[in-house]
Amino acid sequence: MTAQIIDGRAFAAKVRAQVADQVAKLKEKTGITPGLAVVLVGEDPASQVYVRSKGQQTIEVGMNSYEHKLPADVSKDELYALIDKLNNDPAVHGILVQFPVPDHLSETEIVSQIDPGKDVDGLHVVNAGLLASGQKAMVSCTPLGCLMLLRDHLGSLSGLDAVVVGRSNLVGKPMAQLLVRDSCTVTIAHSRTKDLPDVVRRADIVIAAVGRPEMVPGDWIKEGATVIDVGINRIERDGKNKLVGDVDYATAVERAGAITPVPGGVGPMTIACLLANTLTAACRANGLPEPEGLTA
């Protein structure tokens, strides 16, 4: 079997078009323009690229973009003062601090400074708790993007066996919660899981989110399974720089029923869902109905 390729780039373009359409209607009806503030600390090259894309795409869908670049040695007090200012700015509906941050700062503590209603990364404990208890939450962008791709490809996920390899707060844990909500039987696996190959082989849906290049080989994949590869790893091969996922694409594509490529799979969905979350945050802040088709 050769897998169907799930085109995340094309799907993300559709999500952005839906956001743009609903932003235009929101502006026309209410005069409200959703605003997203992105904070970049330091000069990590990949983060600079992501933050630039976030700013460009925010403007393209008709929202306001506020970019804040802080030096790598910024104190935590200065960073928290900026977050406090953004929390109290009515023009800002979404706040995101780009990760990773320099070692002297704590990602967990940074997230706790953000108003949960503006936490478009869905990382605040309030949002994690709301999601875990099945309530309306702000959902982390990458898992939300994976869920949209899965629902589009499979329709109902009900009753399927899913394994999430990786237990990060940003992807693994919220992904597992979303799959449970869609009535999957979910296993969260990680580096200490016993018999990891057998655990993965049982799954109809495999989410690979460990951050280790090509860690999941094709012979771990059940024939016909749907494979969502969240990994974005830069490696050097044959003297060239290459971007690879957490799944060994060349072997997995021969066994899976469908698979996301890297690049062009989950990555573009992350920013598309950030725009969707910003629109959702603006609607919620103003007591308006939820945007259509853009929430979990």
Ligand SMILES: Nc1nc2c(c(=O)[nH]1)N[C@@H](CN(C=O)c1ccc(C(=O)N[C@@H](CCC(=O)O)C(=O)O)cc1)CN2
């Ligand atoms: N606060 C956050 N920080 C980080 C997040 C996040 O969700 N919130 N996720 C990643 C980085 N990221 C967005 O911030 C991101 C990663 C990858 C892509 C993407 O489109 N990737 C392309 C390849 C691009 C390339 O060549 O590097 C693809 O997969 O096709 C978008 C956003 C960590 N930090």
